[in-house]
Amino acid sequence: MPGSLPRKRWSVPNPEALEAPARWLLDRLRPGDWVLLEGELGVGKTTFCRALIRLAGWSGPVRSPSFNLVQSFPTEPPIVHVDLYRVPSEAGLGLEDLAQEAVFLVEWPDRLTEAHLGARRWTVRLEFQPEGRSLSVLGPEAEGPDEPPRRDDSVPS
Known part of the structure; x- marks a missing residue:
């Protein structure tokens, strides 16, 4: 992902603190996002x-989809959670057959090929820190106000 994309950062002292960045990202995700x-x-x-x-x-x-590898959730938007930790590549997982109306959450994305990635991509990076974790989001809408963007499907992307 190009380094020029906006980045947003959080300090995450405990697992409960992941809710704020998760909410922030969810409010910006669109079907087809990776x-x-x-x-x-x-x-x-x-x-x-x-x-x-x-x-x-x-x-x-x-x-954790570590053993099931791919899990789908009938949420709004639909979410497909993929964990590629135990596989050398996504070949044979059928990702190309999954609905493109879903948001894909992919752990260990280095095993994905460029052909499977959607056009709108977000990178969520978690790192160990002395007092918890840090979380950064790099993506198309990571810069700007903290309030959710207006969801209007008539606006071109």
Whole structure:
């Protein structure tokens, strides 16, 4: 992702603090967006996904897709959570068959090929810090006011 895209940052002292950046991002996501989650093993990528999926309206369990690899959630917008940690590439997972009306949350995105990525991409980077974690979002709308943007499908993207 080009370095010139806007970036937003948060300090995350505990898992509950992931809700604010998850809400911020959810308010800006559109169907077809890809959210690429980066960070070391155990830094909180799945916990961030869980917060975002719950905020999108899912009340059922949100498990790590490390063994199922791909999980779909009938939220608004629909969310597909993908964990590529245990696979060398996304080949054979059927990502190309999934509805393009969904938002894709992808852990370990370095295993994706460019052909599978949508046009609107966000990178969420979690890093260990002495007192918790830091979270940064790099993407098309990461700069600007903290209030949610106006959702108007008639406005060209």
